Amino acid sequence: MATPQRVESDLGWALGRVARAHLRVAQEQVAGLPGGPRGYQVLVAAAREESSTQLALAQKLGVDRTVMTYLIDELQAAGLVERRPDPADRRARRVVLTETGGARLCDLERRLREAEQHVLAPLTPEEQDVLRALLQRVAEVDPDTASACEVARDLGQEC
Amino acid sequence: MATPQRVESDLGWALGRVARAHLRVAQEQVAGLPGGPRGYQVLVAAAREESSTQLALAQKLGVDRTVMTYLIDELQAAGLVERRPDPADRRARRVVLTETGGARLCDLERRLREAEQHVLAPLTPEEQDVLRALLQRVAEVDPDTASACEVARDLGQEC
DNA sequence: CTAGATGTTCTGCTCGACAGACCATCGTGT
DNA sequence: ACACGATGGTCTGTCGAGCAGAACATCTAG
Numbered sequence: 001m002a003t004p005q006r007v008e009s010d011l012g013w014a015l016g017r018v019a020r021a022h023l024r025v026a027q028e029q030v031a032g033l034p035g036g037p038r039g040y041q042v043l044v045a046a047a048r049e050e051s052s053t054q055l056a057l058a059q060k061l062g063v064d065r066t067v068m069t070y071l072i073d074e075l076q077a078a079g080l081v082e083r084r085p086d087p088a089d090r091r092a093r094r095v096v097l098t099e100t101g102g103a104r105l106c107d108l109e110r111r112l113r114e115a116e117q118h119v120l121a122p123l124t125p126e127e128q129d130v131l132r133a134l135l136q137r138v139a140e141v142d143p144d145t146a147s148a149c150e151v152a153r154d155l156g157q158e159c
Numbered sequence: 160m161a162t163p164q165r166v167e168s169d170l171g172w173a174l175g176r177v178a179r180a181h182l183r184v185a186q187e188q189v190a191g192l193p194g195g196p197r198g199y200q201v202l203v204a205a206a207r208e209e210s211s212t213q214l215a216l217a218q219k220l221g222v223d224r225t226v227m228t229y230l231i232d233e234l235q236a237a238g239l240v241e242r243r244p245d246p247a248d249r250r251a252r253r254v255v256l257t258e259t260g261g262a263r264l265c266d267l268e269r270r271l272r273e274a275e276q277h278v279l280a281p282l283t284p285e286e287q288d289v290l291r292a293l294l295q296r297v298a299e300v301d302p303d304t305a306s307a308c309e310v311a312r313d314l315g316q317e318c
Numbered sequence: 319c320t321a322g323a324t325g326t327t328c329t330g331c332t333c334g335a336c337a338g339a340c341c342a343t344c345g346t347g348t
Numbered sequence: 349a350c351a352c353g354a355t356g357g358t359c360t361g362t363c364g365a366g367c368a369g370a371a372c373a374t375c376t377a378g
Contacts, residue, residue: 009291010200010271011275011279011291011294012181012182012185012196012200012271013200013298014295014298015174015177016221017221017298018174018297018298019175020221021298022171022174023171037171041171044169053325054325055324055326063366064366065327066326066327069326069327069328086325089324090375091324091326091373091374092325093325093326112171116170119297120297122296122297122299122300123293123296123297127293131290131293134282134289134290134293135173135177136168136173138173138176138177138180138278138290140281212356213356222335223337224357224358225335225336225357225358226335228357228358245356248356249343250342250344250357251343252356
């Protein structure tokens with residue numbers, strides 16, 4: 001028990017706190033949107049990504065494919081997205097934004113940009129940019145690739 | 160729809176991805192520990208904080224107090240912590256580490272430090288330090304204080 | 319044309335989290 | 349001393365999110 005850390009120095013703790021705080025303010029902003037923050041992410045992905053089949057969306061956003069089904073059900077019921085048959089594969093459905101979905105997305109983006117700044121308020125604008133950039137670089141690596149390489153087994157250090 | 164962002168530039172997306180990735184590798188390391196990663200955080204908090212009453216722990220870790228009850232139940236059943244009567248307040252229980260709990264915590268800290276480095280692998284050591292420092296500063300602000308100040312209502316910008 | 323793989327949906331189930339009630343105890347006021 | 353509300357901890361009931369597994373349609377390979 002040589003140098004046990006405080007909770008505050010734990011990466012998982014900080015990560016959880018910030019993620020939870022962000023989630024909370026984000027939920028206020030997307031109130032009423034089916035699926036909450038995830039519904040928003042589906043809208044963004046559907047607007048940008050070209051190969052927006054349900055499965056591709058699911059693994060990009062890190063949700064189960066069975067969840068994506070009723071997530072899109074709700075967004076479609078709200079008139080924000082449409083399921084179009086994939087011309088190349090009749091099993092797949094391509095998820096595309098409707099016009100009202102685009103307008104809604106535009107509004108949500110504005111709101112969430114503010115919410116993010118709100119969470120990052122304790123940092124200077126330059127520090128916010130640094131944090132965003134670093135987080136994005138960490139987030140962009142393929143999680144499967146990362147998990148493939150085992151954690152080093154040589155636990156030889158003192159405690 | 161002037162400049163709609165990609166999903167990757169969304170802070171919530173990056174935050175969620177990194178938090179999930181960290182959670183995954185962390186869960187591998189704490190396998191067998193009651194309560195998973197949260198159990199670990201309870202151990203850390205119980206080891207460091209002096210005023211470690213259950214309610215204080217709960218709000219420090221951001222969990223409901225009813226959850227903290229059976230969380231500590233399990234840790235106690237595993238012989239890692241003890242509930243001691245608070246000499247000053249007979250309603251409260253102070254959560255203290257047992258000897259085996261301390262040893263276990265020591266081992267877990269070593270494992271998790273490696274797991275964290277594993278998640279942050281795409282960054283240089285200096286960048287890792289920067290990211291940790293920035294996240295901690297954001298995480299340390301009182302969430303209630305932050306939520307008290309409303310998000311600015313002047314949404315005058317163009318989209 | 320058969321056999322296995324893949325995209326989507328549906329069903330059933332489990333588990334975690336919260337609300338609410340409940341008990342013991344504290345602090346305050348009278 | 350006593351009564352009252354507030355607080356820490358525990359228990360019960362309930363609800364919803366998410367996953368496994370099966371079912372169905374379709375693709376691809378041989």
